[in-house]
Amino acid sequence: MTYISSIKTGILIFPMLALFITIPYMIWMYRRYGSINIIKTLIVYSFVLYLESCYLLVILPLPKVADVHTSYSQMINLIPFVFIGDFIRESPFNLFRLSTYIQAIKDPTFYVPIFNILMLIPFGMYLRYYFKFSLKKVIIFTALLSLFFELTQLSGLYFIYDSPYRICDIDDIIQNTTGGLLGYYIVGLFNSILPDRDNLDEVSLKKGESVSGLRRIFAFAIDVFVIGFISSTIAIFIPFSFIIVTLLYFTFMPIKNGRTIGSRILNFHFEMENKNKRNLFLRSLGIVVYFYALPRFLNFIMDLINGRADNMLLVSIFFSAFMLFIIYLLLNIILILSNRKFPFDKIGRVSYYSDIKK
Numbered sequence: 434m435t436y437i438s439s440i441k442t443g444i445l446i447f448p449m450l451a452l453f454i455t456i457p458y459m460i461w462m463y464r465r466y467g468s469i470n471i472i473k474t475l476i477v478y479s480f481v482l483y484l485e486s487c488y489l490l491v492i493l494p495l496p497k498v499a500d501v502h503t504s505y506s507q508m509i510n511l512i513p514f515v516f517i518g519d520f521i522r523e524s525p526f527n528l529f530r531l532s533t534y535i536q537a538i539k540d541p542t543f544y545v546p547i548f549n550i551l552m553l554i555p556f557g558m559y560l561r562y563y564f565k566f567s568l569k570k571v572i573i574f575t576a577l578l579s580l581f582f583e584l585t586q587l588s589g590l591y592f593i594y595d596s597p598y599r600i601c602d603i604d605d606i607i608q609n610t611t612g613g614l615l616g617y618y619i620v621g622l623f624n625s626i627l628p629d630r631d632n633l634d635e636v637s638l639k640k641g642e643s644v645s646g647l648r649r650i651f652a653f654a655i656d657v658f659v660i661g662f663i664s665s666t667i668a669i670f671i672p673f674s675f676i677i678v679t680l681l682y683f684t685f686m687p688i689k690n691g692r693t694i695g696s697r698i699l700n701f702h703f704e705m706e707n708k709n710k711r712n713l714f715l716r717s718l719g720i721v722v723y724f725y726a727l728p729r730f731l732n733f734i735m736d737l738i739n740g741r742a743d744n745m746l747l748v749s750i751f752f753s754a755f756m757l758f759i760i761y762l763l764l765n766i767i768l769i770l771s772n773r774k775f776p777f778d779k780i781g782r783v784s785y786y787s788d789i790k791k
Contacts, residue, residue: 691708
């Protein structure tokens, strides 16, 4: 498997990895900044793709377990700068013969060390630009990442293999760390054309001063997850547990400071005129009707008619219910993307406030 094949594998796997990190990433961004900046998101996800590709380059191709017959002493080199001697002895390079230059570049004793340097140049660039690391930190973290790669190889991919299938080499750590060091200086050459890192944070914090529709619906999704977990544990003993828990949750949870678990995690709260148990219960009832009863009712009608639509009247009812459901979904998408309030919040005169501290 070539280097390109490993990178292609990384690209194919990345969507699943991106899906896995999306929720933690959104929680962190909303909690820290109150908003999700597109440029920062592109940088972070490109960084994840880059690290994933590096990792796959280190471990692939995977041999068959039965084919690995090595010892740890054979697969480790702790003597630094052996690669220089290897290049002098084994490459066809001759300083006085230009014809050997191209041949030397194609020789593994040259391109493998160069690749090791190139591999972590972007790492140093990311650390300096996005994470604002000092030169000392870039060197330390690049060396630690390289050490992690080498220990991964030495352990036989965390002891899946009985012995190492790739050499653990101190020279790789030296070359990788050199790459991170070069990346630190290279990104400095482009500071004038790259988006200002501090300004990205300021824009995110400014945008996070208001509570967007996406932030509210994400907090609601967290709340629904909590409600679903609680209601599922008591469903055997209490009928309609989901509805009951939802009503109690949105009535009593925010009564003190206008926060639920979801809004607490994402750092915002709500206030309403005459906030008392009665009005909070009416709002909770509105949430149940709007997000649970209404779609369930439309779905019930479609299920009831489905398979019995043998005349135009039933077909018309089914089609009308289906269209109402589509309109309901589109309306919610519009409300979320335009940062407008849901009907139950309008009726209850609810206002949302961010708790992000600059």
